[in-house]
Amino acid sequence: MNRVSSWGRLSDAEHSVVAITSAADAPAIIASTAPGIARGMERSYGDVALNAGGTLWDMRPLNRFLAFDAESGILTVEPGVLLRDIQATFSRQGWMLAVTPGTEIVTVAGAIANDVHGKNHATRGTFADHVVSITLVRTDGEVIVCGPDDEPEGRGWFEATCGGLGLTGLIVQASIRLKRVPGPWLLAEDVAYQSLPEFFELSDSSELSYEHVVSWIDITTGGGRRGILSRANPAASPHRAPPAAGTPLGAAAGGITFPLVPPVSLVNTLTLPLLNRAYYRLKRAGVGSKVVHYKPFFYPLDAIQEWNRAYGPRGFYQYQCVLPRESGLESVREILRLVARSGQGSFLGVLKTLGDREPLGMLSFARPGVNLTIDFPNLGASTLVLMASLDSVVAEHGGRLYLAKDARMPASLFEAGYPRLEEFTAYRDPGISSELSRRLLGS
Numbered sequence: 417m418n419r420v421s422s423w424g425r426l427s428d429a430e431h432s433v434v435a436i437t438s439a440a441d442a443p444a445i446i447a448s449t450a451p452g453i454a455r456g457m458e459r460s461y462g463d464v465a466l467n468a469g470g471t472l473w474d475m476r477p478l479n480r481f482l483a484f485d486a487e488s489g490i491l492t493v494e495p496g497v498l499l500r501d502i503q504a505t506f507s508r509q510g511w512m513l514a515v516t517p518g519t520e521i522v523t524v525a526g527a528i529a530n531d532v533h534g535k536n537h538a539t540r541g542t543f544a545d546h547v548v549s550i551t552l553v554r555t556d557g558e559v560i561v562c563g564p565d566d567e568p569e570g571r572g573w574f575e576a577t578c579g580g581l582g583l584t585g586l587i588v589q590a591s592i593r594l595k596r597v598p599g600p601w602l603l604a605e606d607v608a609y610q611s612l613p614e615f616f617e618l619s620d621s622s623e624l625s626y627e628h629v630v631s632w633i634d635i636t637t638g639g640g641r642r643g644i645l646s647r648a649n650p651a652a653s654p655h656r657a658p659p660a661a662g663t664p665l666g667a668a669a670g671g672i673t674f675p676l677v678p679p680v681s682l683v684n685t686l687t688l689p690l691l692n693r694a695y696y697r698l699k700r701a702g703v704g705s706k707v708v709h710y711k712p713f714f715y716p717l718d719a720i721q722e723w724n725r726a727y728g729p730r731g732f733y734q735y736q737c738v739l740p741r742e743s744g745l746e747s748v749r750e751i752l753r754l755v756a757r758s759g760q761g762s763f764l765g766v767l768k769t770l771g772d773r774e775p776l777g778m779l780s781f782a783r784p785g786v787n788l789t790i791d792f793p794n795l796g797a798s799t800l801v802l803m804a805s806l807d808s809v810v811a812e813h814g815g816r817l818y819l820a821k822d823a824r825m826p827a828s829l830f831e832a833g834y835p836r837l838e839e840f841t842a843y844r845d846p847g848i849s850s851e852l853s854r855r856l857l858g859s
């Protein structure tokens with residue numbers, strides 16, 4: 417048995433970890449060790465890849481590139497290949513992932529199972545929009561190959577598996593379509609904003625001419641009174657010399673590690689306003705456009721490995737919701753008001769709009785609207801009470817929470833937010849079970 421935590425470090429339970437080292441052996445191994453759930457890099461914040469006291473199928477050893485077609489950009493990989501390795505290998509050849517989340521230290525299968533999104537949802541959709549085919553192994557030994565262009569049956573398996581939280585079977589192979597880029601560079605710009613209406617205007621106008629748009633928001637000010645919007649486009653070639661080692665790029669590539677778990681969270685009521693103010697001033701001082709490597713723009717948090725330790729031994733929650741655009745101003749303002757009044761939160765507040773496209777996966781998160789993400793140190797009951805009050809706003813406005821980040825949402829909010837849930841249920845593998853599935857979908 418091994419102790420396993422997810423990224424939020426809210427628990428540290430024993431698991432029976434079974435390494436999957438060959439796709440050919442996977443059917444026999446999972447049949448004999450079920451029920452269980454697959455794990456990737458455990459970069460999900462909550463309990464989607466946990467199974468306390470039970471089996472975890474560790475997919476990380478299956479990490480080889482299998483084929484690449486330089487005409488179409490289609491890359492076939494084993495499930496445990498890291499997005500980091502795809503970006504590093506192929507950006508030099510003029511290809512990159514079309515969609516990437518805010519960390520590259522995740523596996524391809526993890527990205528499919530949560531159908532992750534990036535800073536370019538309006539133009540590129542979610543990860544699943546670029547998956548060409550998936551090979552799935554079920555605990556009864558059945559092998560299913562499915563893709564978006566299949567007849568209804570295969571398409572059903574595909575839509576259930578993308579965003580399907582690992583519950584439809586084990587992904588043992590995937591083909592994804594990379595996108596052409598001029599190289600590993602972006603022309604990026606930071607712009608300060610001083611109100612929520614200004615954020616929405618700036619975000620809308622930016623999306624007309626920038627592929628990547630995201631904003632940091634100071635969650636301590638109550639009404640969203642300051643933030644920094646970052647936007648970028650792929651750049652042909654660096655307009656200046658590449659950054660030297662030791663610059664943010666060097667740090668991101670090599671990485672510094674947060675040294676230890678402090679006895680209490682370093683993010684607290686004393687440090688919170690200071691951290692936010694300091695971050696705002698730092699970013700505002702650097703507004704303007706510049707050519708940057710993709711790492712500091714796409715993955716700023718990867719520069720400090722294990723930064724999640726900063727929240728201390730009790731860990732932290734991430735609250736991520738998407739709210740319909742029509743009432744987005746009102747609902748985001750209400751959530752920020754509740755958060756500021758509570759004095760809880762962190763310096764990680766992200767506000768971005770999601771494009772006008774419904775996701776392909778039955779349980780995919782990224783629907784049209786406005787996305788708000790906030791980290792909360794786990795203070796116990798007071799944090800749960802605060803998040804329950806945020807749930808009420810999300811429910812009232814018809815929003816949904818992101819399952820990859822969740823460790824506690826009530827089943828009623830889940831059911832209201834995911835209208836294709838019943839359709840999904842037919843595709844579940846009865847030999848697969850996670851803490852999240854038991855909590856929200858029944859065993």
Ligand SMILES: Cc1cc2nc3c(=O)[nH]c(=O)nc-3n(C[C@H](O)[C@H](O)[C@H](O)COP(=O)(O)OP(=O)(O)OC[C@H]3O[C@@H](n4cnc5c(N)ncnc54)[C@H](O)[C@@H]3O)c2cc1C
Pocket residue numbers: 423453454455456457458459460461464465475495496516517518519521522523524525526527528529530531532533534580581582583585586587588717718820
């Ligand atoms: C700093 C940071 C920034 C992030 N930014 C974003 C963001 O911008 N957008 C976004 O969408 N997400 C974001 N995330 C969340 C992260 O991208 C997802 O949680 C991702 O799914 C994690 O992948 P993983 O390899 O760690 O998988 P895990 O967390 O280990 O597992 C995730 C899911 O994948 C399933 N799974 C894993 N392998 C397999 C397999 N072979 N077959 C079937 N199922 C499998 C698991 O069962 C589980 O359901 C961020 C996370 C961090 C830590």
